[in-house]
Amino acid sequence: QVQLVQSGAEVKKPGSSVKVSCKASGDTFSRNTISWVRQAPAQGLEWMGRIIPVYGTANYAQKFQGRVTFTADESTSTVYMELSSLRSEDTAFYYCARVGSGTGGSLDSWGQGTLVTVSS
Protein backbone atom coordinates (compact mmCIF):
# COMPACT_ATOMS: atom_id res chain seq x y z
CA GLN A 1 0.00 0.00 0.00
CA VAL A 2 1.25 3.47 -0.82
CA GLN A 3 1.19 6.42 1.57
CA LEU A 4 0.91 9.93 0.18
CA VAL A 5 2.05 12.93 2.23
CA GLN A 6 1.37 16.43 0.94
CA SER A 7 3.00 19.77 1.65
CA GLY A 8 1.51 22.28 4.04
CA ALA A 9 -1.10 24.98 3.65
CA GLU A 10 -0.41 27.96 1.39
CA VAL A 11 -1.73 31.52 1.23
CA LYS A 12 -1.31 33.20 -2.15
CA LYS A 13 -2.15 36.50 -3.80
CA PRO A 14 -4.44 36.64 -6.83
CA GLY A 15 -2.44 36.28 -10.04
CA SER A 16 0.37 34.31 -8.42
CA SER A 17 1.17 30.59 -8.63
CA VAL A 18 1.21 27.76 -6.12
CA LYS A 19 3.12 24.49 -6.17
CA VAL A 20 1.90 21.61 -4.01
CA SER A 21 3.95 18.48 -3.44
CA CYS A 22 2.85 14.90 -2.86
CA LYS A 23 5.48 12.43 -1.60
CA ALA A 24 4.85 8.72 -1.99
CA SER A 25 6.20 5.90 0.12
CA GLY A 26 5.55 2.22 0.61
CA ASP A 27 5.25 1.22 -3.03
CA THR A 28 7.18 1.51 -6.28
CA PHE A 29 6.57 5.13 -7.11
CA SER A 30 7.15 5.05 -10.83
CA ARG A 31 4.57 2.32 -11.42
CA ASN A 32 1.76 4.45 -10.05
CA THR A 33 -0.47 6.97 -11.74
CA ILE A 34 -1.22 9.97 -9.53
CA SER A 35 -4.33 12.08 -9.91
CA TRP A 36 -5.07 15.50 -8.46
CA VAL A 37 -8.51 16.38 -7.11
CA ARG A 38 -9.61 19.63 -5.54
CA GLN A 39 -12.48 20.58 -3.27
CA ALA A 40 -13.58 24.16 -2.68
CA PRO A 41 -15.10 24.95 0.74
CA ALA A 42 -18.42 23.15 1.20
CA GLN A 43 -18.30 22.00 -2.43
CA GLY A 44 -17.86 18.69 -4.23
CA LEU A 45 -14.83 16.93 -5.64
CA GLU A 46 -13.29 18.16 -8.88
CA TRP A 47 -10.89 15.99 -10.91
CA MET A 48 -7.98 18.03 -12.22
CA GLY A 49 -6.00 15.42 -14.11
CA ARG A 50 -3.33 12.77 -13.73
CA ILE A 51 0.34 12.06 -14.29
CA ILE A 52 2.25 8.84 -14.92
CA PRO A 53 5.62 9.52 -13.25
CA VAL A 54 7.61 6.86 -15.09
CA TYR A 55 6.75 8.48 -18.41
CA GLY A 56 6.29 12.03 -17.18
CA THR A 57 3.09 12.23 -19.21
CA ALA A 58 0.11 14.13 -17.90
CA ASN A 59 -3.53 14.62 -18.83
CA TYR A 60 -5.46 17.64 -17.62
CA ALA A 61 -9.16 18.31 -17.23
CA GLN A 62 -10.30 20.78 -19.85
CA LYS A 63 -11.16 23.35 -17.21
CA PHE A 64 -7.53 23.58 -16.06
CA GLN A 65 -5.75 23.25 -19.41
CA GLY A 66 -3.05 25.87 -19.74
CA ARG A 67 -3.13 26.81 -16.08
CA VAL A 68 -2.00 23.65 -14.31
CA THR A 69 1.16 21.57 -14.64
CA PHE A 70 1.94 18.21 -13.05
CA THR A 71 5.54 17.09 -12.71
CA ALA A 72 7.32 14.22 -11.02
CA ASP A 73 10.72 13.65 -9.43
CA GLU A 74 11.43 9.94 -9.32
CA SER A 75 14.56 10.43 -7.21
CA THR A 76 12.42 11.66 -4.31
CA SER A 77 9.17 9.83 -5.20
CA THR A 78 7.40 13.17 -5.31
CA VAL A 79 4.73 14.54 -7.61
CA TYR A 80 4.02 18.25 -7.92
CA MET A 81 0.95 20.24 -8.94
CA GLU A 82 1.50 23.83 -9.99
CA LEU A 83 -1.49 26.11 -10.60
CA SER A 84 -0.94 29.55 -12.04
CA SER A 85 -2.92 32.78 -12.44
CA LEU A 86 -4.63 32.12 -9.14
CA ARG A 87 -8.00 33.67 -8.39
CA SER A 88 -10.23 33.57 -5.36
CA GLU A 89 -12.23 30.69 -6.83
CA ASP A 90 -9.09 28.51 -6.59
CA THR A 91 -9.31 28.55 -2.81
CA ALA A 92 -9.70 24.86 -2.02
CA PHE A 93 -8.24 21.72 -0.58
CA TYR A 94 -6.03 20.02 -3.14
CA TYR A 95 -5.61 16.25 -2.89
CA CYS A 96 -3.26 13.87 -4.62
CA ALA A 97 -4.47 10.30 -4.97
CA ARG A 98 -3.12 7.10 -6.44
CA VAL A 99 -4.86 5.29 -9.25
CA GLY A 100 -4.99 1.77 -7.90
CA SER A 101 -3.59 -1.22 -9.70
CA GLY A 102 -6.35 -3.60 -10.73
CA THR A 103 -9.09 -1.36 -9.33
CA GLY A 104 -10.56 -0.08 -12.54
CA GLY A 105 -8.96 3.35 -12.56
CA SER A 106 -10.24 4.25 -9.10
CA LEU A 107 -8.38 6.31 -6.51
CA ASP A 108 -7.46 3.93 -3.70
CA SER A 109 -4.97 5.97 -1.65
CA TRP A 110 -5.24 9.67 -0.88
CA GLY A 111 -2.99 12.34 0.55
CA GLN A 112 -4.20 14.33 3.52
CA GLY A 113 -4.99 17.38 1.41
CA THR A 114 -3.38 20.81 1.14
CA LEU A 115 -5.40 23.96 1.72
CA VAL A 116 -4.61 26.72 -0.74
CA THR A 117 -6.11 30.09 0.13
CA VAL A 118 -6.12 32.82 -2.50
CA SER A 119 -6.65 36.23 -0.97
CA SER A 120 -5.46 39.77 -1.47
Add this chain to the structure above:
Amino acid sequence: EIRMTQSPSSLSASVGDRVTITCRASQSISNHLNWYQQKPGKAPKLLIYAASSLQSGVPSRFSGSGSGTDFTLTINSLQPEDFATYYCQQSYNTFGPGTTVDIK
Protein backbone atom coordinates in the same frame (compact mmCIF):
# COMPACT_ATOMS: atom_id res chain seq x y z
CA GLU B 1 -17.21 15.70 -21.83
CA ILE B 2 -19.25 13.14 -19.91
CA ARG B 3 -21.32 14.63 -17.10
CA MET B 4 -22.18 12.77 -13.91
CA THR B 5 -25.32 13.40 -11.89
CA GLN B 6 -26.45 11.95 -8.57
CA SER B 7 -29.77 11.67 -6.83
CA PRO B 8 -30.87 12.56 -4.33
CA SER B 9 -28.54 15.42 -3.38
CA SER B 10 -29.25 14.64 0.26
CA LEU B 11 -31.29 12.24 2.32
CA SER B 12 -32.14 11.63 5.94
CA ALA B 13 -32.11 8.09 7.27
CA SER B 14 -32.04 6.15 10.50
CA VAL B 15 -29.61 3.55 11.77
CA GLY B 16 -30.63 0.20 10.31
CA ASP B 17 -32.23 1.67 7.19
CA ARG B 18 -31.41 0.56 3.69
CA VAL B 19 -30.17 3.49 1.61
CA THR B 20 -29.91 3.73 -2.17
CA ILE B 21 -28.04 6.43 -4.10
CA THR B 22 -28.21 6.74 -7.86
CA CYS B 23 -25.55 8.00 -10.26
CA ARG B 24 -26.13 8.67 -13.93
CA ALA B 25 -23.62 9.34 -16.71
CA SER B 26 -24.54 11.50 -19.71
CA GLN B 27 -23.30 8.72 -21.99
CA SER B 28 -22.28 5.11 -21.56
CA ILE B 29 -19.21 4.49 -19.44
CA SER B 30 -19.50 0.70 -19.34
CA ASN B 31 -18.57 -0.27 -15.76
CA HIS B 32 -15.96 2.45 -15.27
CA LEU B 33 -17.67 3.84 -12.20
CA ASN B 34 -16.36 4.22 -8.66
CA TRP B 35 -17.94 5.23 -5.35
CA TYR B 36 -16.30 7.15 -2.51
CA GLN B 37 -17.29 8.13 1.00
CA GLN B 38 -16.13 11.40 2.52
CA LYS B 39 -16.51 12.57 6.09
CA PRO B 40 -16.03 16.21 7.15
CA GLY B 41 -12.40 17.26 7.25
CA LYS B 42 -11.18 13.99 5.77
CA ALA B 43 -9.97 12.78 2.40
CA PRO B 44 -12.39 10.63 0.41
CA LYS B 45 -12.27 6.87 0.83
CA LEU B 46 -12.78 4.36 -1.97
CA LEU B 47 -15.75 2.04 -1.38
CA ILE B 48 -16.60 0.45 -4.73
CA TYR B 49 -14.66 0.25 -7.99
CA ALA B 50 -15.64 -0.97 -11.44
CA ALA B 51 -19.29 -0.41 -10.54
CA SER B 52 -19.68 -3.43 -8.28
CA SER B 53 -16.34 -4.54 -6.78
CA LEU B 54 -15.95 -3.96 -3.07
CA GLN B 55 -12.66 -2.35 -2.10
CA SER B 56 -10.60 -4.35 0.39
CA GLY B 57 -11.54 -3.60 3.98
CA VAL B 58 -14.90 -2.03 3.17
CA PRO B 59 -17.87 -3.59 5.02
CA SER B 60 -20.08 -5.87 2.99
CA ARG B 61 -23.17 -3.78 3.74
CA PHE B 62 -21.95 -1.55 0.89
CA SER B 63 -22.71 -2.74 -2.62
CA GLY B 64 -22.74 -1.28 -6.09
CA SER B 65 -24.51 -2.18 -9.30
CA GLY B 66 -25.16 -0.92 -12.80
CA SER B 67 -23.49 -0.46 -16.13
CA GLY B 68 -23.73 1.84 -19.10
CA THR B 69 -25.29 5.05 -17.80
CA ASP B 70 -27.12 4.10 -14.61
CA PHE B 71 -25.50 3.03 -11.36
CA THR B 72 -26.54 2.46 -7.78
CA LEU B 73 -24.81 2.44 -4.42
CA THR B 74 -26.70 0.57 -1.72
CA ILE B 75 -25.98 0.61 1.99
CA ASN B 76 -27.75 -2.18 3.84
CA SER B 77 -28.45 -1.62 7.52
CA LEU B 78 -27.03 1.88 7.84
CA GLN B 79 -24.55 2.27 10.70
CA PRO B 80 -23.71 5.44 12.68
CA GLU B 81 -20.32 5.70 10.96
CA ASP B 82 -22.00 5.72 7.52
CA PHE B 83 -23.36 9.24 7.86
CA ALA B 84 -21.24 11.03 5.29
CA THR B 85 -21.21 12.35 1.73
CA TYR B 86 -20.98 9.87 -1.14
CA TYR B 87 -19.55 10.61 -4.58
CA CYS B 88 -19.57 8.63 -7.78
CA GLN B 89 -16.74 9.05 -10.27
CA GLN B 90 -16.16 8.06 -13.84
CA SER B 91 -12.75 6.37 -13.82
CA TYR B 92 -9.92 8.75 -14.70
CA ASN B 93 -12.41 11.58 -14.84
CA THR B 94 -15.23 13.59 -13.36
CA PHE B 95 -17.08 13.16 -10.09
CA GLY B 96 -20.76 13.41 -9.43
CA PRO B 97 -21.97 16.30 -7.25
CA GLY B 98 -22.34 14.14 -4.15
CA THR B 99 -25.12 12.82 -1.92
CA THR B 100 -25.13 13.68 1.77
CA VAL B 101 -26.60 11.08 4.12
CA ASP B 102 -27.56 12.53 7.47
CA ILE B 103 -29.39 11.38 10.55
CA LYS B 104 -33.18 11.52 10.52
